[in-house]
Amino acid sequence: MGGSVGRRLKNIIRKTICSCGDSISGVQVMSPLGVRLYIQDRHVVLDNGIVQVTLSNPEGIVTGIRYNGVDNLLEVLNDENNRGYWDVVWNALDGSSKTGTFEVIKATKFEVVMETEEQVEVSFSRPWDPSLQGKLAPINIDKRFVLLRGCSGFYTYAVYEHVGSMEWPAFSLGETRIAFKLRKDKFHYMAVADNRRRPMPLPDDRLPGRGQPLAYPEAVLLVKPVEPELTGEVDDKYQYSCDNKDIKVHGWISTDPPVGFWNITASDEYRSGGPVKQNLTSHVGPTTLSVFLSAHYTGDDLVPKFGQGEPWKKVFGPVFVYVNSVMDGDDPLTMWDDAKRQMSIEDQSWPYSFPASEDFQSSDQRGNLSGRLLVSDRYVCSDYIPANGAYVGLAPPGDVGSWQRECKNYQFWSRADEMGYFSINNICTGTYNLYAWVPGFIGDYRNEVSITITSGCNIEMGDIVYEAPRDGPTLWEIGIPDRSAAEYYVPDPDPKYVNKLYINHPDKFRQYGLWDRYTELYPNEDLVYIVGTSDYTKDWLFAQVNRKKEDNTYQGTTWQIKFTLDNVNQGGIYKLRVALASASLAELQIRVNNPNSNRPLFTSGLIGRDNSIARHGIHGLYWVYNIDIQGGVLVKGDNTIYLTQPRCQSPFQGLMYDYIRLEAPLLQE
Structure with a gap:
């Protein structure tokens, strides 16, 4: 300093x-x-x-x-x-x-x-x-x-x-x-x-003359700050x-x-x-x-x-x-x-003992729940796998994964230990579902039976099992299923728009203006990822964003995943699993081996308003899509999956991928 x-x-x-x-x-x-x-x-x-x-x-x-x-x-x-x-x-x-x-x-x-x-x-x-x-x-x-x-x-x-x-x-x-x-x-x-x-900069540094507004009001380039050493930095509360x-x-x-x-x-x-x-x-x-x-x-x-x-x-x-x-x-x-x-x-000290309002439940009015979460994925291990580091929580009853959109009531979460044991304490009385997700495994767990918490209860769930989505063996995968795009390649910021805090920092995705770096990295052709050769930490950008054109408009992009199949089960169904970490007024279209087909094999339609690209977040809401690919669409030898994001009214429309996996048809016993 x-x-x-x-x-x-x-x-x-x-x-x-x-x-x-x-x-x-x-x-x-x-x-x-x-x-x-x-x-x-x-x-x-x-x-x-x-x-x-x-x-x-x-x-x-x-x-x-x-x-x-x-x-x-x-x-x-x-x-x-x-x-x-x-x-x-x-x-x-x-x-x-x-x-x-x-x-x-x-x-x-x-x-x-x-x-x-x-x-x-x-x-x-x-x-x-x-x-x-x-x-x-x-x-x-x-x-x-x-x-x-x-x-x-x-x-x-x-x-x-x-x-x-x-x-x-x-x-x-x-x-x-x-x-x-x-x-x-x-x-x-x-x-x-x-x-x-x-x-930190002073608030005066954001005023006209000292600060230059950038793509949105919250982001300001410090051009004449009170402290000269801060000159040239970007200040943005979302960082x-x-x-x-x-x-x-x-x-x-x-x-x-x-x-x-x-x-x-x-x-x-x-x-x-x-x-x-x-x-x-x-x-x-x-x-x-x-x-x-x-x-x-x-x-x-x-x-x-x-x-x-x-x-x-x-x-x-x-x-x-x-x-x-x-x-x-x-x-x-x-x-x-x-x-x-x-x-x-x-x-x-939580829950506090001092609040006088009867609406705040004290410790003796609350309940506790414990258990052990295991994962079943026979293509990873024939035995149950302890849900190491799983997020396990109680939230109001709803569909699988509904907790991430729940916004009216209370939620209570804990993390499982390396053997999958979890304990959720000091839960307010009420009726809940038990939800979980496990880093390293795609998708969400929900216990089918609702759980009623009463004052002083200690509920022991015993062993519960998350059946991870799986149709067949993995042919290839990209990324880590952890609901974040942090493992992918995050480019350095434009030198004109730097927050020095995030230089050589694990959160380098928090730098301003990274959406425009795609155009510099891929000025004419879009990203191509070659399975078996490419490295997702270097060759897969953290966000699929639009390309900026010379007239300052934007165009959608199509990424390619190229892979080779030694043989194809023409009558089988291959499963493509795509987990998104973020979507901002975007659409995911998927085509296989024919980039020009009028109708994609799959489209998500317009999804997401999380604005994580503009707000320096490496994730927003989580989306999972499981797409069937008929074996007849694939060929022995070289194949390509095309991922198109066509919405291009602004630089902030786009997708962040969490994880992509292609599974072969179910093996016959």
Whole structure:
């Protein structure tokens, strides 16, 4: 780390980190006065002697966070309503609006839920009634804020409810989240993961004159940033997205005085779409987010639609806002290490025991489930195969794989050990299906029998078996079935559009503008992959995108897979299995040995709105297609499969492949 940015981060002169019942110094810091609540005319103040949180009354907007000698960690230049807030994006389903309505949740009623020296919990609620139709999202919203004694931070959660009455209109909920806008004069270093942390541009660097807008508003080329060493870099908030399973702790570091501001999520049970749904985290602002519902990387499939009078209630959170500092002379980055330790403490404390809402189920109200998942694939092994590293989860009843589009209720996931044993703990009461998928095997598992979780239950499933899709022996395969295109070739970015964080980084797919690299790599002819000769890590591009033409329009592309068959079962049926990791307003057409046939052997039709190509995601929603190829279509010797993506209105339309396999006809016993 060099230059003035690095010097800022080495200017450290502060004290110990304190946390909820723990600290890196090993000394628990407790306020001698306990937690205090001060109710003012226009504000409510929660104070435990370590951190002081100020909220607007009765709106429930976080207007101030005082800590470590800083009067306010939030952006004091912003209006009070634009500092720390819950928000929604919603849409009426009566056709009255084409675009979603953004609404910062402003409560109309303040209430003290609990007030002791050990804990203060306050409620800011916004009831809905028919007089508000078309003006506010038709949901009752109760925002809660909790401050505990000795805690270096505070918790927030909310209860949303759509009442089962015909007076309550149909609507869709495109997004809901918590946002915190931090002081731009102090917070300059951001951390999302151990290998995704860096000094960040200032928000001013994105303004005209300092920043040049690129293909979409979120991406800006820094042409004259305040810190000259950042010149020529691209800033885009989507470069810092994460899978739900990985969004545990992220945030910012200030150095004057040294303060860390962290968003810690102990559970992702209340997020939509399962463990690999992607969401935003922190980004230039400086901003930090907790996103609970969104259409990012999935499109409209992950936007819940509620019918008129459809009853629904859900608790989002609690999320922990953690603040810390360092001892004199310490490296400021130790605040990131401490935040990770605090995340582990929060994780072990889930489900929290302190929320006062009856809608948040405590540990003794929940249940547990365990078992062992095995895989059956006789062309891999004659015995059952332990589902090493399988993702195993409970989600509302539905079809195979439906969990990835489920967005109204709770999901509970774990990973199996190397022998396939899994344990899913602290499951909210209700009825679920058991779902799973196994890295290394194509497709999805669903247990046919629904499972009812009751308070205190411990359900033992025993051995369950996933029958992996298989018709015959593998003739050839491309890639690894893991729902990602990460194993394929990702080109270096255009030198003019680089984020230095992702140079020589495993996530090099997060660089801006990679969609246009295809045209440079394949200016005239499309990609050709030769089975037995080509290497998918070098010769199969991570995304099948459009080619840019000289007139700045785009044309669809056709990739070829060439392979040789020593013999052909003319009367048999060969099976082509294609798993897609992403589809963005795309179509997959498949032809065999005749690229010019008017009718393809298979077409997916128009699929996908996950926009993963533009948003630097290596996957979106998962699609599997199993295509029969009549033996008579193939020939002894050289054969070619043509994969065409014809939709070409923009550079961002295209496909990412997870895995492709050709199976021979079933062998006769």
